[in-house]
Amino acid sequence: MLRTIGRRLLLLIPTLFGLTVLLFFWVRALPGGPAAALLGERATPEAIERINEAYGFNRPLPEQYITWLGRLLQGDFGNSIETRRPVLEEFANRFPATVELAVMALILAVGIGIPLGYWAARNHGRLLDHLSVTGSLIGITIPVFFLAFMLKWVFAVQLGWLPSTGRQSRGVDATHATNFYVLDGILTGELDAALNAIVHLLLPAIALATIPLAIIVRITRASVLEVVNADYVRTGRAKGVSKQVIRNRFVLRNAMLPVVTTIGLQAGLLISGAVLTETVFAFPGIGAFLADAIFARDFPVLQGFVLFIAVSYALINLLVDISYSFIDPRVRIQ
């Protein structure tokens, strides 16, 4: 087991190295550089030239790449051109917000998706099943930003039940130790602060959760349908195994394998999906920041953030693979 993990982590190194090359040249292939973005209407060729000179953007690309990589290996990701802060610091400040949002969305997607999918499968062919299939189809096709604006319009603007922006209300007395606001509230015993942070998470999390939720419903449903008709389930029933054992150990456990794979893939996608949701809800995570960085051609931020996201994506996938071996002993033997 440890060897597998070790091997996977080692494999990550060439992957990340390849990614640094791709990233570096990709961001520089974007038309219009950071100087033009920074200066706007004031961008004269001379001013752009002076800025490129000062920032070293006019040096040969391979030279720039080697300088960047050299610093990277020493843990220096450079500074954002827009905000002038170290990229690592910007990421560390914002990543907890995104993780909180992604976890909340995942809880919603899994917590609702699996029971709903199971339920639909058990009621195969009946109205409930049709409803859940149609519902999940809508969930997959509805554009996230449209849903996000609609949710806000209904629950924040019209009804005023939920906040429309931000992570926590002003005036809430909250200590921020880890920057995970919900966790901070629980750790410090400021439960009202934690609750307030959860309330702020609801709408963006619902918007972010719809697509994974819909996919999980469909996969769970299909997978359960396949398993309930398997020979071993029939044999179990014939042997008089209790309904509960059949459901939990025969059906669910076997049906969960493809679902876990899907959850793993979706968890990675949640982080990139956060770009839109965070922008709409002015939620100060990495997504909204990354969107700005693209418009500002903020090279150091683009390079650094995408690398960090790639690492977290790889780690999530590793976790999913490890969890396989708990669900399916056959994986362990291989």
Added chain:
Amino acid sequence: MIPSPKRRLLAGLAGGAALTLVLTGCIQSERDSGTDGGDTAAPSDVDSTFVFAASSDPSGLDPAFASDGETFRVSRQIFEGLVGVEPGTADPAPLLAESWEPSEDGTSYTFTLKSDVMFHDGTPFDAEAVCANFDRWYNWTGLTATESLSYYYGSLYGGFAGDDDALYESCTADDETTATINLTRPFSGFIASLSLPAFAMQSPTAMEEYGADEVGGSEEAPEYSEYGEAHPTGTGPFVFESWSPGEEVVLAANPDYWGEQGQVQEIVFRIIDDPTARRQALESGDVDGYDLVAPADTAALEEAGFNVMQRDPFTILYLGFNQTVPELQDIRVRQAIAHAIDREALVTQVLPEGTEVASQFIPDVVNGYNDGVTDYEYDPERAQELLAEAGFEDGLTLQFNYPVNISRPYMPNPEDIFTTLSSQLQEVGITVEPVSDEWTDYLDRMRGTDDHGIHLLGWTGDYNDTDNFVGVFFNGYSNEWGFENEELFSALSEARQLPDPEEAGAAYEEINEQIAQFVPGVPLAHPAPSLAFDPRVTSYPASPVNDEVFNMIELSE
């Protein structure tokens, strides 16, 4: 009995619903209690916290290193300059300097300073402090002397210590309240330019203590100094409290402010970069106001009871001609396009309320505006005649460049503007070949290459000086316009050196006529930016040059 999955799910749903109710209850009660400023200066029934939705973080808290609107919006609350702005206009007015006297030859200015003014850290504001600020700007080197940081000083004052073109020579503190600034040559925009937030007075003690100019960092990108990140210290009505990047900037009322303190005891700039999200934040009561309301939103917001205000325009939107395109070198073609455009229709159809039709490249409040300038009225027949004279009776095809997915104060909706103009041009037989780009690519194409034809662009003025508009566009050959016109270039550089505002005004009136004759492009309109506020905001000091200090805001509840 083992609960069936169905029953469990129902129980779960019920639990979820209950939780939602509890949670929403929390947020409701918290809203009701509101956030009272804590200070007793305002009547107790007024919420003295003013929350404004900013479209981005400030680029820093030191305005000397900034050139963008969101940074200046924050710094205007904290800092004041020697020269301010007459409320509601673009005209310079006394602020920290009570008066000033230029020398005969216009190369030195003596400022009489307001006495008994303190910076937020207790440092007295005096002539020494004035000189410390001027000397600081002049002595910047390396990264601090590039456009990415000190855009305004570098471009207005001709450079830094050691540059041949440097405008600044020296500053002397004659006594506590008298400071003299010596220049190497006259500069007609000097006083007006000092109203820019970039030239606000900052506490020499605080700048020294927190290393204001230590913005080193790695070479690729400068880093904030401690001063610029957390210790901005000015003389203004608000004191810096905190900044959570991506979330908010908080300022508190300055209890020792020398002027009128006003009702607002706390300002929160909430960072919401999506325009629709800003509107929804206002509608849901999360913020009290926001800037640059989309033209399509103003009517709906007004109908819903929100206060929508227009600033007097201090902008220019133009259709520029690239004269490296052979067809555009013919002045008859340029005149024909000018006659083909119905600016009135453009303004009423697609530009925001309050927009004025443009006859020249500056708005009418600017010194140098020419009332009698040659105007090319809408006359499609004359346009066709001119085209025929130029040899294009069978039609003419031109590349038309415009940016997409961008909203600027002078150009809220480039796509709509493009559509309207191209159909007007079509009517006189000009076929346009549309070429659109994302904003930064667009700027790159306009300023860095000559690969463009007729194009949309514009400008938002910084301060009241024709040179700040026309001088930006036509002070020499540029890729955007692609023409050489020595007569115009030298007229502009001469006018820049006239010390007397009246003399300069007369010179600029002539220049505006000269430009109208040459038709380098068509000045289209002066769009007026709109702001929207919660009904409780009964008065807001809207200013054409965005000189809006929140101690002048009036709140009713």
